[in-house]
Amino acid sequence: MAIKTKTSKNPLHMKRFLSLALLLIIFAAVHAQTSGKTTSKSKTSSKTTPSKSPAVTATSAVKTPAKIDAKTKEFIIPSDTKSEFRFYGFQFPNESTKKMICFSSNRYDVAANIANCPLGSYYNTGGLNLGSRIVYLGKVGNYGKMNFIDGAGKKTIIYIQNSNFTIK
Numbered sequence: 001m002a003i004k005t006k007t008s009k010n011p012l013h014m015k016r017f018l019s020l021a022l023l024l025i026i027f028a029a030v031h032a033q034t035s036g037k038t039t040s041k042s043k044t045s046s047k048t049t050p051s052k053s054p055a056v057t058a059t060s061a062v063k064t065p066a067k068i069d070a071k072t073k074e075f076i077i078p079s080d081t082k083s084e085f086r087f088y089g090f091q092f093p094n095e096s097t098k099k100m101i102c103f104s105s106n107r108y109d110v111a112a113n114i115a116n117c118p119l120g121s122y123y124n125t126g127g128l129n130l131g132s133r134i135v136y137l138g139k140v141g142n143y144g145k146m147n148f149i150d151g152a153g154k155k156t157i158i159y160i161q162n163s164n165f166t167i168k
Contacts (some may be wrong), residue, residue, distance in 0.1 A: 003098065008040075010033050016048065019133060026108075027051035031037050031157055033097070038151050050131075058073065062084070064085055064087070064163070064164050064165060064166070065077050065078060065081035065083055065085060066085075066087075066103065066164055066166070067165045067167070067168050068165055068166070068168070069168070070167055070168055073135050073137075074133060074134065074135055074136070075125065075133075075134035075135065075136055075138040075160075075165065076105055076125050077122075077123075077124040077125045077126075078124060078126075079123070079124045079126045079127075081105065081123075081124060083105065084105045084106070084111060084126045085103070085104065085105050085164075086102070086104040086105070086106060087102075087103055087104075087161065087164040088100070088101065088102050088103075088105070088117070088160075089092075089101040089102075089103075089117075089119070089146060089148070089158030089159065089160045090143075090158065090159045090160075091145035091158070091159075092159060093140045093141055093142070093145070093159040094159075095161075099115040099116075099117050100117055100118060100148070100156065100158045101117050101119035101120060101121070101122070101148065101158055102114075102115050102117045102120075102121040102122070103121075103122055103124070104121065104122075105122070105123065105125070109121060110122060110123055110127075117159070120146055120157060127153050128136070128152060129149025130151050131150070131152075132149065132150045133148075133149055134146050134147070134148050134149070134158075135147045135149065136167075137157075139162065140159065141161055142161060142163075143159040143160060143161055143162060143164055144159065144160050144161075144165060145159055146158045146159065146160055
């Protein structure tokens with residue numbers, strides 16, 4: 001028994017079809033991202049530890065692109081970064097506190113601001129709003145205390161795990 005379908009040139013049906021197709025693609029991308037795939041780098045590392053939160057994926061086995069200029073104390077992620085990474089700046093020096101800013105190499109993380117970070121989500125520090133910058137203030141336990149200064153001069157303290165940056 002064959003099922004006959006009508007082909008419709010109604011633009012409303014096309015919009016619905018395209019909307020559903022787009023939602024399916026987004027769902028597949030999110031599912032693939034959160035499925036816990038291992039990369040070839042993590043397979044070759046001699047020491048792997050399970051993470052409490054999949055949110056922080058930069059580990060000591062993966063080279064992080066974030067650097068702090070030793071002279072100016074400015075937090076920098078260059079735009080020519082080739083490594084994959086995702087890390088957050090937290091409201092307090094604790095992973096369970098509010099995520100204030102996200103840095104990620106993943107297009108969906110940045111475009112959708114998946115963690116709803118009030119300071120935004122970025123590929124690198126070159127993507128910050130005009131006049132905005134992040135300045136390193138010091139070490140607080142396993143975190144670096146940073147001052148996010150927006151273009152208008154408003155300052156917000158954030159904490160980024162030490163394993164996500166190097167001081168050079």
